[in-house]
Amino acid sequence: MEKLPYLLRHENIAHIEENALYIGDRRNFPFKKNFVKCNAVEDLVANLKAMVTQGGGPLEAGLRFLQLDLQRGCNLETIKKDAKLIASARPTNTTLEKTFNSLFEKSNLENLNENIEKEFDYYDKQYYKMGNYGSSLILNKQTILTNCFAEHSFIIACLLAKEQGKKPKVICAETRPYLQGARLTAPSLEELGIEVSVITDNLMATYMDKIDMFMTAADKSFSNKTVINKIGTLSGAILCKYYHKPYYAFSIAPDYCKPKYIMEFRSGKELTKIGSLKTTFARLGKDYPAFDVIPSKLVTSIITPYGIV
């Protein structure tokens, strides 16, 4: 497999340098490739809330921070406390919480660093497996609609489809308010030589008869096929139903329980600006949930590391 695009390389997601954690600032990509320095755990939490990195980024940044704690000689109690704070920064996606819990179950101060490295390897392999299953759903010259930044799984699915000679095309919905589709997904696919274009979110319906499937990440999913993902995903899934197109979500580990979750609400002020540019009066923005809940009847399949459910 070719090299991953800039945004998905470990060192560009988060790295330790001179006793501090540096996280890749996805808010300015693709125009700037800067890093934000985090000294204390509170810096990291504030930056995760402020969307400096998102999607799979917080997990990687969080694990790296625990390595920094180790390097700084913190005791296990402090490290566990930091892990809890980091996991609570964005409450809806519970991958961090689950990963940290399983990590501490099997680790002591001596093997924690090694076990964290094993987590990185584990996730790399799981992402690849999901990408591989995803690529099997893409047929020759098909067009995939996506939104937000579905990270490794989706990017690897497209990359493998390309390497298999299928010439996939991708249409990215820009994904307001943070424009991850326009800024992260589209430039990353272009970097890999995949044909890609950007549309505004309100053009999804307009292009439904030109696409073959809708593929997204899942910030959380459940064994009954309920998916929780970035706002705009519910629109896309309903449009798929209306146009009889499949909707697939990548999820590393669906929860085997009835759907229950903490929905993160964010300030309406975020909806009245783009970066530093005001789009209307800040007072007019409506507070909003960060994620859509997509009922199972709208989900064709969930793509997991263990197969297509």
Next chain:
Amino acid sequence: MEKLPYLLRHENIAHIEENALYIGDRRNFPFKKNFVKCNAVEDLVANLKAMVTQGGGPLEAGLRFLQLDLQRGCNLETIKKDAKLIASARPTNTTLEKTFNSLFEKSNLENLNENIEKEFDYYDKQYYKMGNYGSSLILNKQTILTNCFAEHSFIIACLLAKEQGKKPKVICAETRPYLQGARLTAPSLEELGIEVSVITDNLMATYMDKIDMFMTAADKSFSNKTVINKIGTLSGAILCKYYHKPYYAFSIAPDYCKPKYIMEFRSGKELTKIGSLKTTFARLGKDYPAFDVIPSKLVTSIITPYGIV
């Protein structure tokens, strides 16, 4: 009825001053209230293409330009030629073409100015009639979803509903790429004391269970109930179908023929910026139709000056 909001007052849409036409620049509203000067008809056409004004704006700016022609002592042939150029600036909405044709059928150089003034009066009355029918569809404390800037008819419908004590609430989808929902509709409703908030276009599905109806303008409509309106309208109409909510479009004069139209395509570069702010690489933007075609099965009713169809 209370005074119309700033954006809908005749003098702020377009006015003649010192032998030139000044059109209200809606691209900078609500932060700036500037006017763009048009000397030659080519200036006006270029500014209409560049979205300085849109929706009902081009008709009013066009009629004013013909008055300027008269003031400048142009002959009827020149005025007709200018009208043709103005009507062709944005090809999908044919209201200008139809209005100019009917105007020239009944006018000579002597009565043209008077007949143009009659057109302004006629449209004011038609808008009011549509607004009045629209307000009858809004029940006590209902929430209306809208997009783009549905101009007089919708604003008057909300205003009348408010005056009838119904306390309407409006949610405006921001309407990328030009953000008319965020910048024009929401501030205009706020100006009238109507409760209003702004969401991103991809939040429409998320809020469908909180709204009672979706109301939009129609750049063009047909007697079989097909509606042509701003991109994003098709998404909204499909969501309405899925959530069993009514979708209403305001249309001053549906065409009594089978749906036929010229679809305006616009540069994908517009999708990669917001005002002067780049959102991603310009080369990634996909060329796009300016309007959605909404099939009749998704349209509950068209609100015309003659009643609700």
